[in-house]
Amino acid sequence: MKNFVVSARKYRPAVFDHVVGQPHITTTLKNAIKDKHLAQAFLFCGPRGVGKTTCARILAKTINCQQVTVDTEPCNTCASCTSFNSGRSLNIYELDAASNNSVEDIRVLVEQVRYSPQAGQYKVYIIDEVHMLSNAAFNAFLKTLEEPPSYAIFILATTEKHKIIPTILSRCQIFDFHRIQPKDIVQQLKHIAQQEGITYEEEALYLMGQKADGALRDALSIFDLVVTFVSGQLVSLQATLEHLHILDHSYYFKLTDACLQHNPGAALLIYDEILRSGFDGHHFITGLSEHFRNLMMGQDVATLQLLEAADSVKEQYQIQAARASLAFLFKALNIANQCDLHYKNSNNKRLHVEVALIELTHIQEVDQLAGTVKNPLTQLHSKPSTPTTTPTSVLASSPQRKDTEKNNEKCKNEGKTVGSASPLPAKKVSTLQATIKLPQIDQLKKSFDQQQPSSCSQPPERITTQLPITQEAVHQHWETYAKKLKTAGKMSEYSLLNQDITLADTTIVLQLVNAVQQDILAGIQEDLMAYLRKILQCPALELKGVVVPAEKNTKPYTAQEKFNYLVEKYPDLRMFQEKLCLEVQD
Ligand SMILES: [Zn+2]
Secondary structure, rough: OOOOOOOOHHOOOOHHHHHHOOHHHHHHHHHHHHHOOOOOOEEEOOOOOOOOHHHHHHHHHHHHHHOOOOOOOOOOOOOOOOOHHOOOOEEEEEEEEEOOOHHHHHHHHHHHHHHOOOOOOEEEEEEOOOOHHOOHHHHHHHHHHHOOOOEEEEEEOOOHHOOOOOOHHHHOEEEEOOOEEEEEHHHHHHHHHHHHOOOOOOHHHHHHHHHHHHHHHHHHHHHHHHHHHHHHOOHHHHHHHHHOOOOHHHHHHHHHHHHHOOOOHHHHHHHHHHOOOOOOOOHHHHHHHHHHHHHHHHHOOOOOOOOOHHHHHHHHHHHHHHHOOOHHHHHHHHHHHHHHHOOOOOOHHHHHHHHHHHHHHHHHHHHHHHHOOOOHHHHHHHOOOOOOOOOOOOOOHHHHHHHHHHHHHHHHHEHHHEEEEOOOOHHHHHHHHHHOOOHHHHHHHHHHHHHHHOOOOHHHHHHHOOOOEEEHHHHHHHHHHHHHHHHHHOOHHHHOOOOOEEEOOOOEEEEEHHHHHHEEEEHHEEEEEEHHHHOOOOOOOEEEEEEEEOOOOOOOOOOHHHHHHHHHHHOHHHHHHHHHHOOOOO
């Protein structure tokens, strides 16, 4: 049986130019060799698997090469180079400080340094994971590092630069290695696949590149494993997903479609499928956040380059991004992020994610009602349904249910927009009800709606009976309600309602003097509005409290103003007024 050589070793670069993704390092090193400006101590910093040791080895080989090329690369044919390539060279000494970090290990190394090289010009000492050296070992090493013999070159490598003591840092020339870009990793994987005659799907290689998180060595290990897994077959995206146990991004695309079509049923079914495939809910939700982030990047040509994906996937992102508004994505990201943050503390994790999904499927309609989404309504309905969304036969819908739903959504909208702009006319609301929902979803949705602080108390039929309301009628019922409060002994609430109101379309604007009044208003707003909506037969009626701070120099004029002024100064007065059921009289 032929020995299998892992790709990371087999395709370890033999020259600087083959080092992937670190041109700033290799160019500097080549120039230093060419100009004979070589430092005696280097510190190579950067994440694991990005080529630190590889660069160190190529450097050692090049400076000992007998026929360095014009391009300052090792010839790889001379005696020195071949001994390096076969790992027999005595001019290179590698110490893994992770496992050899004692003073004794360093003493052995320092002892070695004393002997000049038998062949070649330089002896190169590579100390990997140098931050693992004990303090005593560091100190034993300092002297040598400070005054090394002319033939000795030290290359210290570390993944944790901040752990290196300043005395070492100041004696080294520091090189910062970059995380390797997925596209560079993909390029390298393609190269290896071609060399090995392996057929592949580009998406599969991108997935490996992403999974490797900037470490080429990890990507190569993944590649090797998947190649072994498919055993001579095509390295497909599906096989890679299966092997790496990664959620296929098509799930996220489908799910976002469900959100854009405000179809909670489809969203929950997709989530169920994901869970049944053995994926963790937390991974799913972080993946979903990532997906929304990618869509945000896909909205702008300028940020499109931040998307690390195969071109075909990029295109998919662009298409979906065009359908989603920035406002939608922003809210979606926020919801997904909140779900992620609270996932660990949730007792019912599945429900926790499901509630977030239901919320996600409602962003679009809430926005459309508020008129803030750029997407026209037509876009929403002309969209072809995705292949995964549940077939219509499964979805039951009775007119009755739709009615309740209509009301629920209407209420939800009101709940969200209290104190802001007035909602769109009821006619527009009804056009949004085309979506069909799963029966069991209705239950969930209802329970979700109940959690929302809103005033959803009016019966369904009220929606359709919108009548024009007059200023007089509002004033009349407003006063009736105020008197009820007075009878109940709620004097502060009563005096609050005694202030000026104006009616703009279906919004009552109440002028407030300060934040205290705002708090008082918040306490009675729900009841008050329920009362007014019912008696005025106007479910769309809104109340907006506007704080108009009294100008500092304005003197209180009416008795009420004087009283308010005094309450500002002596808040206890309010208590007296309430306890004694007093009323301010002009
Ligand atoms: Zn050579």
